[in-house]
Amino acid sequence: MRKLRIIMAYSALETVPREIASHPQIRAYAERRRKPPTKVILDKSYHFHAMKSLKDKEMRGRPDMVFAFLLAALASPLNQRGLLEVYVHTRDDYVIFVNPKMKPIRSYERFLGIMEKLFEEGRVPEEGEPLMEIRNMGLEYLVKKVIGTEGIVLLEHGGRLVPPKRIAEMGREYPIVVQGFPRGDFGLEAYKIAKEKAYIFPTILDSWLVADRIIAAYEEISGVYG
Ligand SMILES: C[S@@+](CC[C@H](N)C(=O)[O-])C[C@H]1O[C@@H](n2cnc3c(N)ncnc32)[C@H](O)[C@@H]1O
Numbered sequence: 001m002r003k004l005r006i007i008m009a010y011s012a013l014e015t016v017p018r019e020i021a022s023h024p025q026i027r028a029y030a031e032r033r034r035k036p037p038t039k040v041i042l043d044k045s046y047h048f049h050a051m052k053s054l055k056d057k058e059m060r061g062r063p064d065m066v067f068a069f070l071l072a073a074l075a076s077p078l079n080q081r082g083l084l085e086v087y088v089h090t091r092d093d094y095v096i097f098v099n100p101k102m103k104p105i106r107s108y109e110r111f112l113g114i115m116e117k118l119f120e121e122g123r124v125p126e127e128g129e130p131l132m133e134i135r136n137m138g139l140e141y142l143v144k145k146v147i148g149t150e151g152i153v154l155l156e157h158g159g160r161l162v163p164p165k166r167i168a169e170m171g172r173e174y175p176i177v178v179q180g181f182p183r184g185d186f187g188l189e190a191y192k193i194a195k196e197k198a199y200i201f202p203t204i205l206d207s208w209l210v211a212d213r214i215i216a217a218y219e220e221i222s223g224v225y226g
Contacts (some may be wrong), residue, residue, distance in 0.1 A: 003173045004078060004218045005147055006211055007087045008069050009139055010187050011180025012062035013118050014092055018160055023050035034117075059091065059181045066180060067111045068208035076102040076215045077224050078102060078104050085147075085216065088180065092186075093138045096148075100112045102131040136185075138191045143175060149196035152177045154186065157204050159197030166215035176205040 021037040029046050030037040044051060044061035045190055051057045056087040066088055078084045079100050096118065105111045114124055114132070123130045143152055155178050167176060174195055179186055188207045191197075200213060219225065 001020065002172045003083050003085050004168070004215065004222075005087070005175035006073060006214065007089055007139070007142070007152070008066060008117055008180040008192055008207065008211070009089045009174050009177050010059075011066050011088050011090045012182070013058050013088065013090050014042050014060065014114065015116070016047070017054070020047075020050045020054055020161060023047075025050040032091050033112075039116060039120055041112050041119070044114070053092045056091075062180075062182055064108065065156055065182070065207060066115075067105070068206070069178070069180070069184045070098065070102075070111075072107065072208045072212040073105050073215060074098070074100075074102055076212070076219070078215050078219045078222070080225050082126065083218070083222055083224070084107075087142060087147075088168050088177075089139050089142060093136060094134050095137050095142050095194065097130075097133045097135070099129070099131045099211050101129075104209075106133050113152050122207060139177075139187065139191055140193055143193055148173055149174055151193045152190070153196045153198060154190055154194040155179075155199060155210055156186065156197055157199045159199050160204070161180060162196075162198040162200065164200050164213045164217035165221065167200065167214050167225055170196060170215065171218055174182075180207065 030040050041063050042061040059202045086098040114134050116191050118134050121192050124134045153174045
């Protein structure tokens with residue numbers, strides 16, 4: 001059975017950028033975490049004031065979207081059966097490769113700690129088999145060169161209305177892509193390689209939930225429940 005590949009693209013996951021690293025809100029936060037300011041993960045719920053002057057601020061500082069996505073994906077029966085591949089692409093063109101053996105991270109605080117480490121070391125854990133690795137590459141390179149497919153199915157509000165089961169069927173051929181930031185359009189590369197633009201329900205849903213519905217539909221069509 002083919003694996004389902006899901007990519008969270010242009011995710012709002014990054015370390016604190018230099019231009020706001022000296023803001024008092026960031027300095028106090030970094031001190032609490034006992035890290036240099038540029039080594040902590042940017043998070044709008046903690047760094048709201050500091051982010052006021054930041055370019056594209058409405059598309060940044062939402063690591064909780066990645067947290068929820070990974071929690072749903074890694075805990076799924078599909079992943080437990082070894083039928084899921086998960087990638088997190090970030091707005092700065094880093095890609096996190098997630099080992100299916102990675103245990104779901106249930107504490108948000110712990111998630112932030114692991115992400116800080118991942119950005120610093122390039123992999124976690126430092127020794128032995130990597131559970132997560134981060135590499136510098138764009139979405140198109142990931143899809144075409146690493147995964148080895150011609151295109152993607154882009155899930156976005158305003159495409160064609162297609163039920164999850166049908167998207168799951170397309171997932172046999174193409175990676176399914178959800179957006180990892182709260183507002184606005186995907187980057188241009190995503191549109192360039194999109195074979196299909198679709199949405200599953202008339203209202204805007206959380207991206208982890210959309211990913212979860214596709215995973216559940218894929219579980220059905222691949223016989224995970226017998
Ligand atoms: C919170 S939404 C992003 C919101 C949207 N781009 C905007 O400007 O308000 C995050 C992602 O979840 C997915 N998503 C949200 N609602 C969806 C729906 N009804 N059908 C399919 N995907 C959806 C899409 O990948 C979307 O980009």
